[in-house]
Amino acid sequence: MGLSKDLVAASSTPLILSILNKGESYGYGIIQQVHDMSDGDISWADGMLYPILHRLEKKEWIESFWGKAETGRKRKYYRLCKAGLDELKLQRKQWKQLSNMISQLEG
Amino acid sequence: MGLSKDLVAASSTPLILSILNKGESYGYGIIQQVHDMSDGDISWADGMLYPILHRLEKKEWIESFWGKAETGRKRKYYRLCKAGLDELKLQRKQWKQLSNMISQLEG
DNA sequence: TAGTTATACATAGAACTACAAGGTATTAAA
DNA sequence: TTTAATACCTTGTAGTTCTATGTATAACTA
Numbered sequence: 247m248g249l250s251k252d253l254v255a256a257s258s259t260p261l262i263l264s265i266l267n268k269g270e271s272y273g274y275g276i277i278q279q280v281h282d283m284s285d286g287d288i289s290w291a292d293g294m295l296y297p298i299l300h301r302l303e304k305k306e307w308i309e310s311f312w313g314k315a316e317t318g319r320k321r322k323y324y325r326l327c328k329a330g331l332d333e334l335k336l337q338r339k340q341w342k343q344l345s346n347m348i349s350q351l352e353g
Numbered sequence: 354m355g356l357s358k359d360l361v362a363a364s365s366t367p368l369i370l371s372i373l374n375k376g377e378s379y380g381y382g383i384i385q386q387v388h389d390m391s392d393g394d395i396s397w398a399d400g401m402l403y404p405i406l407h408r409l410e411k412k413e414w415i416e417s418f419w420g421k422a423e424t425g426r427k428r429k430y431y432r433l434c435k436a437g438l439d440e441l442k443l444q445r446k447q448w449k450q451l452s453n454m455i456s457q458l459e460g
Numbered sequence: 461t462a463g464t465t466a467t468a469c470a471t472a473g474a475a476c477t478a479c480a481a482g483g484t485a486t487t488a489a490a
Numbered sequence: 491t492t493t494a495a496t497a498c499c500t501t502g503t504a505g506t507t508c509t510a511t512g513t514a515t516a517a518c519t520a
């Protein structure tokens with residue numbers, strides 16, 4: 247779909263927080279979830295996602311812990327923090343307002 | 354409302370293009386339109402808007418011409434170009450998809 | 461079993477860019 | 491007459507992003 251850089255930046259945080267709100271996940275898995283959920287339209291590069299995850303962790307919106315996949319491979323899992331849930335609610339509200347404004351201007 | 358930098362960046366272009374799709378306007382006027390439309394939540398600084406308008410003009414999504422206000426004050430008006438309408442349609446579609454994804458993850 | 465693909469994480473720094481701050485000028489209002 | 495509102499513009503920098511690159515293991519395949 248070739249989303250603009252701005253849209254990718256604006257949507258990545260609420261998407262990640264939303265996914266983690268549904269349950270714990272990990273970097274590589276999040277990329278696949280977003281890919282599947284968008285019917286293949288959104289393909290995040292891993293090198294782009296990890297810095298975002300680190301940034302969100304620094305802000306204490308998410309937290310990480312090391313785990314293991316069924317295969318034995320190690321994975322770094324993330325879960326949502328309280329502050330992250332608050333932020334998610336705020337960003338969802340803002341997304342809705344802007345989305346409504348853009349829709350209204352369509353009619 | 355204190356929109357995040359990312360959201361401002363991602364929404365400013367479709368908002369401006371949408372407004373110009375409704376009819377010609379000018380920098381200062383667009384700021385007021387957005388302000389009113391958002392119930393005062395969104396207050397763009399003029400120093401932020403003009404560079405965006407110039408950028409959109411460079412991409413030939415909009416074009417400008419000098420005009421006069423009723424008061425006699427000179428104004429630079431902008432109108433939407435064909436390429437700008439195409440881009441607007443695309444961005445609206447993308448906004449909707451992302452908005453839907455974020456909403457779906459809510460339920 | 462060697463080679464390739466998929467999985468999985470990480471970071472430095474080049475490249476970009478937004479926007480605050482500062483500038484000019486006119487009209488209206490107090 | 492001076493302040494506020496209208497109206498436009500640009501530079502510099504402070505900050506950010508994400509490309510490019512690196513490491514490593516598991517799984518598949520030829």
